[in-house]
Amino acid sequence: MSDRPHRSGASAPSARRSEPEVPSDTVVTRGGRLERDPTTGTWHPVEPVERFRLGIDLDGVVADFHVGWMARYNREFRTALEHTQVVEWDGLHGLTHFTTMDEFWEWARRGEPSFFRELPLFPGAADTIERLGREHRIVILTSKFDWAIPDTLEWLAEHRILAREIHFVWDKTAVPCDVYLEDAPHNLVALVRERPESVVCRMVRPWNRPVPGSVDVDGWEQFEAVVRGLREGADDR
Ligand SMILES: [Mg+2]
Numbered sequence: 563m564s565d566r567p568h569r570s571g572a573s574a575p576s577a578r579r580s581e582p583e584v585p586s587d588t589v590v591t592r593g594g595r596l597e598r599d600p601t602t603g604t605w606h607p608v609e610p611v612e613r614f615r616l617g618i619d620l621d622g623v624v625a626d627f628h629v630g631w632m633a634r635y636n637r638e639f640r641t642a643l644e645h646t647q648v649v650e651w652d653g654l655h656g657l658t659h660f661t662t663m664d665e666f667w668e669w670a671r672r673g674e675p676s677f678f679r680e681l682p683l684f685p686g687a688a689d690t691i692e693r694l695g696r697e698h699r700i701v702i703l704t705s706k707f708d709w710a711i712p713d714t715l716e717w718l719a720e721h722r723i724l725a726r727e728i729h730f731v732w733d734k735t736a737v738p739c740d741v742y743l744e745d746a747p748h749n750l751v752a753l754v755r756e757r758p759e760s761v762v763c764r765m766v767r768p769w770n771r772p773v774p775g776s777v778d779v780d781g782w783e784q785f786e787a788v789v790r791g792l793r794e795g796a797d798d799r
Pocket of ligand 1: 619620621622623744745746
């Protein structure tokens with residue numbers, strides 16, 4: 563017997579070629595869903611239907627970077643920093659005893675694990691990503707030093723972030739997406755400039771300001787509403 567896996571709907575294999583084009587045969591295998599090309603008869607893997615590619619930043623958007631690093635810093639140096647003190651993107655080290663950001667990052671990489679493993683989630687982030695992921699492709703775009711990559715992957719797994727793609731990139735414009743969600747001023751400016759066909763959302767935070775050409779979203783509920791509106795707009799066309 564053939565080891566071809568169980569057929570899951572679609573057209574019967576005996577469908578005559580002369581009939582109107584019907585969906586190819588599909589099967590679900592151990593390795594995912596396969597579809598048969600009706601012309602050549604060959605099988606090839608298919609991705610599930612996804613409406614938009616959602617390019618989502620992590621730190622400051624999904625993961626609460628400032629609460630996380632300050633918790634460790636306060637423990638280690640017996641200080642009382644609070645996340646509300648961060649009102650600018652640049653000059654973070656000015657809140658600490660470090661004199662440069664290089665010193666800050668040297669400290670950050672110490673410890674097993676680094677604080678990237680311990681960042682709290684922003685409220686609503688994981689649930690919203692889970693819902694959006696049922697219809698769209700979740701593409702995580704995060705800028706990380708090499709040393710932070712393993713902790714970030716463990717963090718994503720612990721919080722069950724259903725990302726189909728994870729990109730560790732410094733230049734986020736290199737990864738095409740339909741919608742971006744970002745908090746870093748320089749990334750927002752670059753995405754608006756380099757990806758004019760995309761919708762760029764600024765996650766409103768005390769350390770960023772409006773960026774011409776971007777859409778302000780103040781929290782995950784608003785981001786979900788923006789994506790829903792775009793999808794409904796696309797459906798109407
Ligand atoms: Mg960020």
